[in-house]
Amino acid sequence: MSNKCVDLVLITPEPLDESKVRSYVSDNTAGAISIFIGTTRNHFNGKKVLKLEYEAYTAMAVKQLQEICNDARLKWSLCKMAAVHRIGEVPVGQPSVMVAISSEHRHDAISAVSYVIDAIKASTTIWKKEVYEDGEGQWKANKECKWLNEDKGAP
Amino acid sequence: MSNKCVDLVLITPEPLDESKVRSYVSDNTAGAISIFIGTTRNHFNGKKVLKLEYEAYTAMAVKQLQEICNDARLKWSLCKMAAVHRIGEVPVGQPSVMVAISSEHRHDAISAVSYVIDAIKASTTIWKKEVYEDGEGQWKANKECKWLNEDKGAP
Numbered sequence: 127m128s129n130k131c132v133d134l135v136l137i138t139p140e141p142l143d144e145s146k147v148r149s150y151v152s153d154n155t156a157g158a159i160s161i162f163i164g165t166t167r168n169h170f171n172g173k174k175v176l177k178l179e180y181e182a183y184t185a186m187a188v189k190q191l192q193e194i195c196n197d198a199r200l201k202w203s204l205c206k207m208a209a210v211h212r213i214g215e216v217p218v219g220q221p222s223v224m225v226a227i228s229s230e231h232r233h234d235a236i237s238a239v240s241y242v243i244d245a246i247k248a249s250t251t252i253w254k255k256e257v258y259e260d261g262e263g264q265w266k267a268n269k270e271c272k273w274l275n276e277d278k279g280a281p
Numbered sequence: 282m283s284n285k286c287v288d289l290v291l292i293t294p295e296p297l298d299e300s301k302v303r304s305y306v307s308d309n310t311a312g313a314i315s316i317f318i319g320t321t322r323n324h325f326n327g328k329k330v331l332k333l334e335y336e337a338y339t340a341m342a343v344k345q346l347q348e349i350c351n352d353a354r355l356k357w358s359l360c361k362m363a364a365v366h367r368i369g370e371v372p373v374g375q376p377s378v379m380v381a382i383s384s385e386h387r388h389d390a391i392s393a394v395s396y397v398i399d400a401i402k403a404s405t406t407i408w409k410k411e412v413y414e415d416g417e418g419q420w421k422a423n424k425e426c427k428w429l430n431e432d433k434g435a436p
Contacts, residue, residue, distance in 0.1 A: 145300065154374045157322035160315075160394075167312035167385060219309045230322060232398060239315075240391050 134208035135191040137184045137252075142212050142221045151206040151228040158232035160239040164223040166216045174259040180213040180222060181265070183251035187211070194245040198227070201241065202234040209242055211252060222254075244270070289363035290346040292339045292407075297367050297376045306361040306383040313387035315394040319378040321371045329414040335368040335377060336420070338406035342366070349400040353382070356396065357389040364397055366407060377409075399425070 205228040229235035256263035384390035411418035
């Protein structure tokens with residue numbers, strides 16, 4: 127079943143259409159659908175967050191998302207996959223990233239979604255800024271970013 | 282945050298309203314939503330499946346779902362939880378069970394959804410019958426049912 131389907135991979139400034147992403151992974155051969163949605167939460171380290179702002183090196187990030195999906199297909203038996211990320215301003219409560227995967231058996235889809243969202247956080251050219259109630263935040267790499275960790279490990 | 286929210290727990294003969302369950306776990310304090318949807322797949326052991334039929338000892342199953350949610354809250358830091366199961370006929374492609382959980386950080390929600398769906402399969406009073414194209418199936422306990430495994434282990 128692997129690699130027969132074209133994965134839905136998208137970086138977009140538009141609000142994410144959750145129902146469209148959900149529908150994309152529908153498949154009568156699948157008994158399981160696993161979904162992860164990352165949303166803007168209203169606090170970070172005790173500060174009130176108003177919104178997040180995301181920027182991406184989009185052409186590279188799209189390739190990275192596709193590679194992450196391809197890697198997941200090698201590890202698990204999956205049917206349909208979607209990995210979408212919003213850029214620009216994302217207000218509190220709204221989704222910035224969504225991963226949806228269908229599979230015949232549930233452990234494949236659940237494990238693959240966990241892998242894909244971890245990989246997106248660790249290795250895509252997408253950056254975020256938290257905008258606080260008491261003033262501007264800073265652009266920053268994700269704390270899980272593997273480049274950042276490699277830098278930390280350098281002499 | 283744990284135990285402040287009332288969990289949505291439901292056994293219903295109606296088609297599951299995925300968007301309603303998704304909306305239930307929305308929370309501005311959450312940065313993560315994890316969802317699992319079990320659907321009727323069109324095949325089992327090489328046979329073409331037309332539909333599944335579920336029956337439940339509903340009063341007990343509702344209590345079991347609530348206990349499973351309570352157990353998950355003890356293990357992880359969760360915000361809102363929903364665990365719903367359809368009974369009766371569930372045609373191919375349609376959802377029979379849905380678990381949705383929000384949390385501040387993603388690993389809590391993802392781990393808890395995996396735990397909850399495993400526990401539902403293993404320990405609730407819900408039975409299913411697969412109805413094949415070439416004839417009727419049999420009512421059966423879930424192969425993961427812990428009662429079944431205890432029976433197997435008995436002398």
